[in-house]
């Protein structure tokens with residue numbers, strides 16, 4: 001719970017999920033997310049991180065418990081004012097130019113073409129792809145494809161951005177650059193972010209709060225505030241406070257795994 005003050009932007013209350021094959025993926029997840037927060041969700045493979053995001057996106061329904069919103073996402077979910085999603089795979093349409101890939105959610109929402117094109121151009125510039133608007137996905141590097149995928153998720157100006165291991169397949173330098181670009185977009189657009197990662201270092205760099213999950217069955221083991229100041233940049237990586245926060249989250253993760261191997 002978030003104590004006094006405005007209702008949380010989003011709240012999972014006692015969410016439990018048993019998949020049809022019997023797997024108990026989540027048990028009794030209670031989590032209140034404030035408007036504009038940046039949450040990192042860390043935990044070992046299979047502890048239910050993606051399942052939490054799928055619930056929030058409305059892609060699966062909980063077996064028990066519920067999800068409440070201060071204002072339900074527009075259009076019932078993914079779309080303008082609603083939810084943007086980015087996965088580990090950029091999932092671009094190979095036959096479409098980058099600008100057409102990024103414009104897709106606006107086309108689906110029937111945003112007038114002139115306005116849509118202006119928004120696509122602005123966002124491509126922000127993610128550093130202005131010169132590649134006419135290119136096809138196969139002409140882009142992995143990092144550039146991920147930038148396009150982020151642009152597509154943000155072009156509808158969602159209030160919530162869900163990211164599931166988006167940078168896991170990228171090299172370290174590209175990944176760090178994308179971390180910085182993502183933080184810049186978050187500070188500018190003020191969306192709420194839920195970011196699943198296996199990397200404690202990445203999660204601590206980005207987030208103002210780390211949710212550490214334990215497996216079998218998936219549950220929240222620790223909820224750790226990360227009081228490192230924003231804006232964050234490369235200098236944070238050598239900051240003693242960053243090291244201390246990474247250590248705290250790593251210890252919580254190790255504790256979550258104890259007895260679960």
Ligand SMILES: Nc1ncnc2c1ncn2[C@@H]1O[C@H](COP(=O)(O)OP(=O)(O)OP(=O)(O)O)[C@@H](O)[C@H]1O
Pocket residue numbers: 019020021023024025043044045046047048049050051052218
């Ligand atoms: N559609 C499904 N049907 C049955 N079981 C599922 C389904 N999706 C996930 N699971 C199971 O639920 C558990 C949690 O899966 P989930 O993908 O949420 O974990 P995760 O923490 O995101 O894992 P990873 O880090 O490997 O992506 C796992 O045991 C997984 O096998």
